[in-house]
Every structure is written in C-alpha cells, then in structure tokens.
Amino acid sequence: MVTVPNPSHRPTIPLALGLPLALVTGLVLPLQGRINGALAIKLEDGIAASVVSFTTGLLVIAAISVLTPKGRSGLQSILPAVRNRSFPPFYVMAGAVGALFVIAQSFTVGLLGVALFTVATVTGQTLSGLLVDRMGIAPGGKRSITAVRVVGSVLTVAAVAWAVSPRFGGTDDVGALVLPVILPLVAGFLMSFQQAMNGTATVHYGTPIAATLVNFLAGSAVLWVALLIKLAVAGSGNPLPSEWWYYVAGPLGCIAIGLAALLVRSLGVLITGLGMIAGQLVGSLVLDVVIPTAGTVIALPTVLGTLLTLAAIVVASLPWPKGSFARRQVPKAGRVSRTQ
Numbered sequence: 052m053v054t055v056p057n058p059s060h061r062p063t064i065p066l067a068l069g070l071p072l073a074l075v076t077g078l079v080l081p082l083q084g085r086i087n088g089a090l091a092i093k094l095e096d097g098i099a100a101s102v103v104s105f106t107t108g109l110l111v112i113a114a115i116s117v118l119t120p121k122g123r124s125g126l127q128s129i130l131p132a133v134r135n136r137s138f139p140p141f142y143v144m145a146g147a148v149g150a151l152f153v154i155a156q157s158f159t160v161g162l163l164g165v166a167l168f169t170v171a172t173v174t175g176q177t178l179s180g181l182l183v184d185r186m187g188i189a190p191g192g193k194r195s196i197t198a199v200r201v202v203g204s205v206l207t208v209a210a211v212a213w214a215v216s217p218r219f220g221g222t223d224d225v226g227a228l229v230l231p232v233i234l235p236l237v238a239g240f241l242m243s244f245q246q247a248m249n250g251t252a253t254v255h256y257g258t259p260i261a262a263t264l265v266n267f268l269a270g271s272a273v274l275w276v277a278l279l280i281k282l283a284v285a286g287s288g289n290p291l292p293s294e295w296w297y298y299v300a301g302p303l304g305c306i307a308i309g310l311a312a313l314l315v316r317s318l319g320v321l322i323t324g325l326g327m328i329a330g331q332l333v334g335s336l337v338l339d340v341v342i343p344t345a346g347t348v349i350a351l352p353t354v355l356g357t358l359l360t361l362a363a364i365v366v367a368s369l370p371w372p373k374g375s376f377a378r379r380q381v382p383k384a385g386r387v388s389r390t391q
Contacts, residue, residue, distance in 0.1 A: 064317040069370060073323050077330020079303045081338050086300040087153070093297065096288030097157030098281050102227050102274045103291070105150070108301025109267040115305075125261030138248075145252070146237070146269030149247035149308075152263035154277060155238040162231045171232050173211045173328055175239025177204045180321035182243070188249035190254045190316045200321060203367020205391050210363055214332055214356025238281040243320045249308065259309040266308050267301075274388040322368045329364050332357040 064072075083104075091100035116122035133140055152172070160168050181204060187193030194200075245266075250263040291297075307327075314323045336357055339349055 064314070066318065066322075066368060069314055069320065070309060070326050070364065072316060073314055073326025074333065075329040076314070077327035077332075078334040078337075079307050080327070080331050081334035083300045083303040083307070085338060085342075086297065086303075090292070090297045091157070091303040092299070093292050096281070098154070098274065098278050099288055101150070101157065102271070102278045103298065104153070104272050104300040104304065105267060105271040106301065107298045108304045109264075111302045112260065112267055112305045116260055119260070120248050121258050121352075122131045122260045122318070124265070125256045125258035126205045128256045129261050130264060132252070132255040137211050138251050142248040142252050143265050144269045145245045145248040146266035146271075147273045148241045149266065149304075150237075150270040150273035151241065152238045157235040158236050159168045159231045163235070167232065168235050169215050170208070170212050171331070172237040172239030172242070174208050175236045176324050176328070177208055177321075178244045179240045179243035180324040183247045183320040187249070188244075189320050190250045191319050191363075194319045194321070200367050203325070203363050203365075206363035206366060207328060207360055207375070210356045210359035211328065211332065213359065214353050216352050216356070217350035237273075243324055246311050246315050246323060247320050249312035250320075253312045254316065259312040262311045262312045263305055267305070306350070322364070325364045325367055329357075329360045332360050 087100050087104050090103060091097040094100055094103075116126045132138070134145060154167065155172075163171070181196050181200060183189060184191075184194035185196050249259075249262045249266060252265065253259045256262055310329065311323055314326075316325070335354060336349070339353075
C-alpha cells in the first residue's frame with residue numbers, strides 16, 4: 052500500500068525564506084544551460100553534451116552520497132523504501148523527465164528559437180503546478196486552486212512571454228511550429244510532477260541527497276541509451292574539451308534538483324516552480340549583462356517582463372483569501388464578546 056506523507060507535518064521553512072531559496076535555485080539554471088549549450092557547440096552534439104552533464108552530476112552526487120554521513124544514511128534507505136512501496140515505484144524514474152527536457156532542448160530549440168521554447172516549457176510547468184498541488188501528490192499535501200493562484204500563474208506566463216519577446220523571430224509558416232512546440236510543452240508539464248515525486252522520495256529517504264542521486268541515475272540511463280542510438284545512426288561528434296568549466300553544469304544540476312526536492316514540502320509545487328522560473332529570468336538577465344553572447348541585446352521588455360514575473364510570484368504566493376476574512380466574522384447570535 053502506498054503511504055502518503057501527512058500534510059500536517061509540513062516542515063517549517065517559512066515563505067520568507069523558501070521563496071528566495073527557490074529564486075536562488077532558478078538562478079543556477081541559466082548558467083547550467085549556457086555551459087551545456089557551449090559544450091553542445093564544442094562537441095557538435097547536443098545529446099552528447101547532455102550525457103556529459105548528467106554523468107558528471109551523477110559522479111558528484113554519488114561521491115557526496117558515499118562520503119557524507121547524511122548521504123550514506125539516505126543511500127541505505129533507497130532500496131528499503133522502494134521494496135516497501137513507501138511511494139509508487141515509478142517515482143524512481145523522475146530523472147527521466149530531466150532527460151526528456153534536455154532532449155526536447157536539443158531537438159526543438161533550433162526550430163522554435165529560445166524564446167518560444169521557454170514560453171512553451173513555462174506554460175506547461177505552470178499549468179501542471181496548479182494540477183499537482185490540487186492532486187496532493189507532493190509531500191505538502193493538497194493545495195486548493197484559488198483565483199489568486201490562477202491569476203498569479205497567468206501573470207507569470209504572460210510576463211515570461213513579454214520578457215523573451217525581443218528574441219522572437221518571424222516565420223512564414225506558423226503551422227510548422229505546432230508539432231515541434233508540443234515536445235517542450237509536454238516536457239515543461241512533466242517537470243512539476245518530477246518535483247513532486249522528488250519531494251515525496253526525499254521524505255522517505257530522509258535526505259534530498261538520495262533523491263538527487265536516484266534522479267541522476269535515471270536521467271543518465273535514458274540519455275546514454277539515446278546517445279548510443281544516435282552514435283549508431285549518425286556517428287560521433289568532436290572529442291571532449293580539456294577546459295574544466297565545461298564540466299560544472301552537472302554539479303549545478305545537483306544543487307537545483309536537491310533544493311527543489313526540499314522546497315516543495317514547504318512551498319508546494321506551484322510556488323516552487325514559479326520561484327524557479329523567476330530565478331531563471333533574473334539569472335538570464337544577469338548573464339546577458341555580465342557575460343553576453345554574440346547578438347545579445349538587453350531590451351526594455353526583458354527587464355520589465357522579469358520584474359512583472361517577480362510581482363506575479365508575490366501574487367500567487369501570499370496567503371490572501373481566508374485568514375483575514377475569518378477574523379472579521381460577526382459573532383454568532385447568543386455569543387457575547389468579552390469586550391462588550
């Protein structure tokens with residue numbers, strides 16, 4: 052029988068701390084993407100670059116799992132948790148969603164452009180964040196779909212679209228983009244489920260280290276299969292570069308996955324996802340200013356869209372509805388206030 056974590060036992064990471072942590076988690080993703088993109092160009096092979104990223108991340112998190120007391124404790128709890136069906140066994144394949152995301156990135160960014168790819172993934176992730184919270188499959192339990200959360204989600208998607216609008220390019224055949232856009236939309240939609248599954252696994256493993264390790268194992272397995280198929284069909288690309296910085300994307304992914312698995316217990320999937328989205332936009336803006344690439348232009352819509360995204364996170368995350376009204380209720384008939 053599947054046991055579900057009790058929502059009343061949510062950890063005490065307050066929103067004032069958890070939301071900035073979600074932003075920081077999102078900040079590392081643009082840097083990770085920039086490094087993976089540079090490696091893909093260097094290797095002339097996007098799948099090989101993804102394999103390098105996942106494999107280096109796997110080596111780092113495996114070392115942490117073996118060398119730290121918390122890591123060893125989590126490592127020992129993985130097989131018992133899976134055997135006892137403490138959570139659905141397919142949760143161990145959450146890392147495959149990350150593999151699907153990088154595969155979608157490799158095959159569709161060239162067709163869609165970065166802007167449309169970003170909007171598609173953010174739209175999918177935001178919609179599924181509402182759904183996953185409502186289903187209660189994350190360790191924080193069920194969270195209602197309120198009007199405020201919907202408004203905040205819609206504002207986020209609109210703000211992201213505005214922020215990346217300077218990168219949109221014209222196309223003569225919009226219909227040709229319909230099929231390619233489905234893959235990043237689905238990948239984004241599944242990302243919220245990945246965060247929920249990792250969060251639940253973290254509860255039963257006792258540490259996000261073990262959940263991150265299992266994530267990288269599953270993602271690496273999927274990507275290695277994809278690479279072997281690609282090698283059989285199209286051959287190999289360039290040899291691996293010697294510069295060290297090409298290999299730090301994987302460890303950055305360890306940080307992002309581990310923090311996200313920890314935060315969904317307190318913030319829920321939607322707010323964690325929206326915070327990470329805002330962090331990605333801020334991180335991308337900082338990278339474009341500090342380490343610009345060829346053709347980089349800092350446009351006003353990018354800055355304003357990023358600020359609007361931050362405002363949308365506040366709208367979606369603040370506890371607007373119930374508490375303030377409950378305190379203003381008129382006393383029931385027959386009940387006398389002590390102040391009267």
